[in-house]
Amino acid sequence: MIKISIDAMGGDFGPSVIIPALVAVATRRSDVRFLIYGHEDAVRPELAKHPKLAAVSEFFHCEIAVRMDDKPSQALRHGRWKxxxxxxxxxxxxxxxxxCISAGNTGALMAMSKFCLRTMATIDRPAIAAIWPTMRGESVVLDVGATIGADAHQLIDFAILGSGMARALFGIERPTVGLLNVGVEEIKGQEEVKEAGQLLREAGRMAMDYQGFVEGDDIGKGVVDVVVTEGFAGNIALKTAEGTVRQIAGYLRAAMSRTLMARIGYLFAKAAFATLREKMDVRRANGGVFLGLNGIVVKSHGGADAEGVAAAIELGYDMVRNRLLDRIEADLDLFHARHPKPIAQSAEIAGDGKE
Incomplete structure (x- = not known):
């Protein structure tokens, strides 16, 4: 059995969406059990509607819920322990x-996860990894918002974390990895990116296949299985892609309703548009995995519907089923045994999160 803990108060809609999402997952996965945390007055009425879910769940009352607009420091101060x-x-x-799955405040969830679970022994900063739909299928893109700015060794850590996730999720023995850059030439880009690229080229055989630099338009093409960047650029890329999807969907709706012939044409092409809608549906890729922690935490989009939250829960399920943490730890041990981090940085990492 796989046990998944749920923050039922997270997201824009709370238990009214979270509970139906759990029902959907429980219907599809017979080997899952849920630990549900939330306020009794909000959760119990929703649970009462689904006796079969209640049979595979445990509920724990919590007086406090982290608000979507709470700052991470506020969430830690008022919500830690309770x-x-x-x-x-x-x-x-x-x-x-x-x-653990939550649709709540991203900053608060990351702060609490890092404080509670700590980072892995050789990891300086955690990353948020997203599943990105591409022309070839799906890729892992990280970091999409956890760490603003990263040095070469942190980018290498992200590459190892992302390739471990790709191996666990996609079943690829040696995922291809690329560093996001302003060009594919080795002389272009920030010094941290160029240094990380050089170290990865010199690393020898690893559980990844480093392909060099990739550009922004290569993400959607799916030229590599894992795209690595720091959180500032990664978050901009993610939000730009989400906005572009909504923009295209708006254009299509307007075009299909403009004339009578367009509406008739839509009827003939309805199946094709349904396929396109499925490919562009951000709910299919809903769920950012917090990597680099001593535990699996998945962040669902706050505005996701029940099926979107269910997708995030099933992503966490797959990460557990495919032993994500074991794969990542093995990859990290192998790389850092060959390429130790600088002493100053190692000392900084050793003290991380312990103040």
Whole structure:
């Protein structure tokens, strides 16, 4: 059995969306159990509508819920030890759950996850990895918002984290990896990116196949299985892609309703448009995985509907089923045994999160 802890109060809609999402997952996955954390007055009425879900779940009352507009420092100050978000994360640390899912405040979730679970031994900063639909299927893109700015060794850590996720999720023995840059030439880009590229080229055989630099338009083409960047550029790329999808969808709706012939043409091409809608549906890729922590935490989009939240839950399920953490730890041990980090940086990492 795979046990998943749920912050039922997270997101824009709370239990009214979270509980139906759990029902959907429980219907598709017979080997999953849920630990549900939230306020009794909000969660119990929704649970009462689904007796079969209640049979495979445990509910834990929490007086406090982290608000979507709380700053990370506020969330830690008021919600540590007692909020539904913290309790769901803490269940992973205690070994009661295999993964935690929340649609709540991203900054608060990352701050609490890092404080509670800590980063892996050789990881300086965690990353958020997203599943990106491409022309060839799907790719892993990271970091999409956890770490603003990154040095060469942190970018290499992200490459190892992302390739471990690709191996676990896509079943690829040696995922192809590219560093996002302003050009594919080795002389272009920031010094940190060029240094990371050089180190990866010199690393020898690893559990990844480094392909060099990739540009922004290569992400959608799917030229590599894993695209690595720091959080500032990654978050801009993600939000730009989401906005472009909505823009194209708006153009299509307007074009298909403009004239009678266009509406008739839509009827003939309805199946094709349904396929296009499915490919462009951001819910299919909903869920950012927090990588580099001693536990699996998945962030669902705050505005996702029940099927979108269910997709995030199933992503966490797949990460557990395919032993994501074991794969990442093995890859990190192999690389850092050959390429130790500088002493100053190692000392900084050793003290990370322990103040």
């Amino acid at each position: 909020s539904s978000m913290w309790k769901a994360i803490e269940a992973v640390k205690a070994g009661d759950a295999d993964a």
